Amino acid sequence: xxxxxxxxxxxxxxxxxxxxxxxxxxxxxxxxxxxxxxxxxxxxxxxxxxxxxxxxxxxxxxxxxxxxxxxxxxxxxxxxxxxxxxxxxxxxxxxxxxxxxxxxxxxxxxxxxxxxxxxxxxxxxxxxxxxxxxxxxxxxxxxxxxxxxxxxxxxxxxxxxxxxxxxxxxxxxxxxxxxxxxxxxxxxxxxxxxxxxxxxxxxxxx
Amino acid sequence: xxxxxxxxxxxxxxxxxxxxxxxxxxxxxxxxxxxxxxxxxxxxxxxxxxxxxxxxxxxxxxxxxxxxxxxxxxxxxxxxxxxxxxxxxxxxxxxxxxxxxxxxxxxxxxxxxxxxxxxxxxxxxxxxxxxxxxxxxxxxxxxxxxxxxxxxxxxxxxxxxxxxxxxxxxxxxxxxxxxxxxxxxxxxxxxxxxxxxxxxxxxxxx
Numbered sequence: 001x002x003x004x005x006x007x008x009x010x011x012x013x014x015x016x017x018x019x020x021x022x023x024x025x026x027x028x029x030x031x032x033x034x035x036x037x038x039x040x041x042x043x044x045x046x047x048x049x050x051x052x053x054x055x056x057x058x059x060x061x062x063x064x065x066x067x068x069x070x071x072x073x074x075x076x077x078x079x080x081x082x083x084x085x086x087x088x089x090x091x092x093x094x095x096x097x098x099x100x101x102x103x104x105x106x107x108x109x110x111x112x113x114x115x116x117x118x119x120x121x122x123x124x125x126x127x128x129x130x131x132x133x134x135x136x137x138x139x140x141x142x143x144x145x146x147x148x149x150x151x152x153x154x155x156x157x158x159x160x161x162x163x164x165x166x167x168x169x170x171x172x173x174x175x176x177x178x179x180x181x182x183x184x185x186x187x188x189x190x191x192x193x194x195x196x197x198x199x200x201x202x203x204x205x206x
Numbered sequence: 207x208x209x210x211x212x213x214x215x216x217x218x219x220x221x222x223x224x225x226x227x228x229x230x231x232x233x234x235x236x237x238x239x240x241x242x243x244x245x246x247x248x249x250x251x252x253x254x255x256x257x258x259x260x261x262x263x264x265x266x267x268x269x270x271x272x273x274x275x276x277x278x279x280x281x282x283x284x285x286x287x288x289x290x291x292x293x294x295x296x297x298x299x300x301x302x303x304x305x306x307x308x309x310x311x312x313x314x315x316x317x318x319x320x321x322x323x324x325x326x327x328x329x330x331x332x333x334x335x336x337x338x339x340x341x342x343x344x345x346x347x348x349x350x351x352x353x354x355x356x357x358x359x360x361x362x363x364x365x366x367x368x369x370x371x372x373x374x375x376x377x378x379x380x381x382x383x384x385x386x387x388x389x390x391x392x393x394x395x396x397x398x399x400x401x402x403x404x405x406x407x408x409x410x411x412x
Contacts, residue, residue, distance in 0.1 A: 096316075097316040098316075102312065105312075105371055107313065109309075109374035109375040110302075110303040110374070150384070154385075155365070155368075157368055158367065159364055161367055162364030162367055165315075169312075169322075169329060170333075
C-alpha cells in the first residue's frame with residue numbers, strides 16, 4: 001500500500017486541476033490504481049482528504065517560495081528573493097493546474113465551512129509573511145519609513161496571482177516575467193536607497 | 207413565463223457564487239419556481255445556459271466598468287475612469303459571488319472546451335481594451351512613449367483581481383481602495399506630465 005504522503009502527492013495535482021470539490025476518495029483511488037477502502041482507511045472522509053491535500057499544498061509552497069527567501073538576508077534581499085521564487089515556482093509548473101492556492105481561493109470563497117476557513121488561513125499566513133518582511137525591511141532601513149506594509153503586500157500578491165491567471169486561462173506565460181519585473185520595480189520605488197534608475201522616473205530631466 | 211433575460215439575471219448571480227459548473231437548468235428552475243421544461247425550452251442544454259450566462263455577465267461588466275470609461279475623454283482620463291469604475295463595481299457587490307469573470311477564469315482554466323474558450327475570449331477582450339487605451343494614452347501624449355502597454359495592462363488587471371480575491375475569500379474589502387490608489391499611482395508614475403508628487407519619489411532630496 002502506498003503511503004499517505006504518496007497519495008497526497010497525487011491529490012494536490014488532481015485538486016489543482018479539477019478543484020477541491022472535484023476531489024473524492026473514489027476518484028483518487030481509481031487514479032492511483034488502489035482500492036477505495038485503502039484510501040478510505042487513511043483519510044476517513046472527503047473533508048479529511050481535502051484538508052490534508054491543502055496542508056500538503058501549503059508545504060509545497062513553503063518549500064518552493066518561502067524557503068528560498070529564508071536563505072537570503074532578511075529585509076529587502078529576502079523580499080526580492082521571495083518574489084523571484086514565486087515567479088520561478090509559477091514558471092516551473094509545480095502543480096498541474098497552476099498555483100494551488102490561487103485556484104482554491106477562487107473555488108472556495110463562496111462555500112462557507114471548515115475548508116474555506118482553512119484556505120483563508122493559509123492565504124492569511126502568506127499575506128502576513130509578506131507584510132512582516134516588508135515591516136522588517138522598513139526597520140532595517142531598506143524600505144522607506146512611509147511604506148504601507150499592507151498596501152505593498154496587496155500589490156505584490158496581486159502580481160503573482162495575475163501571472164498565474166494569465167498562464168492558466170490565457171496559455172500565456174509572459175505574465176510571469178511581467179510580475180517579476182514589477183515586483184522588483186515595486187521594491188526599488190520604495191527603497192530608502194533607490195538605485196539611480198529608480199530615483200527619478202525615466203524621461204524626467206531634473 | 208418569465209423572459210429569457212430575467213432568467214439570465216438570476217443565473218449570473220448563482221453562477222458567480224456557485225460556479226459555472228454548479229449551474230443547471232434544474233436548479234435554476236427550482237430557484238425561480240419555474241418548471242424545468244420552461245427553462246429547458248429557452249436554453250436547450252446546460253452548455254447553452256452557461257454560454258448565455260457568460261454573455262450576460264459580459265454585458266453587466268461592459269455597462270458597469272467600460273461604459274463609464276467611454277463617457278470620459280479618451281487617453282489618460284478614460285484609463286483612470288475605467289479603474290475607478292472597476293473598483294466601484296467591486297465595492298457595489300454587483301454579483302453575489304464577487305467578480306463573475308475572476309471566478310469563471312479560475313474555475314474554467316483547467317477544463318478545455320467551448321466554455322473555457324468563451325471565458326478566455328471575454329478576458330482577452332478586457333485585456334485588449336486596457337492595452338488599446340494605454341496605447342491611445344501614449345499616442346495622445348498622456349503616458350510616456352516608453353510605456354509597455356501589455357506590461358501595464360497586466361499590472362492594472364492584477365489590482366482588480368487581487369481586490370476581488372481579498373474581498374471574497376478574506377472578507378476584507380480594503381483591497382479595493384488599495385487597488386484604486388495603486389491604479390492611479392501606476393498611471394501617474396508613467397505620465398508624460400507627472401504630477402509634482404509623482405515626479406520624484408517621496409523622501410528623495412534633489
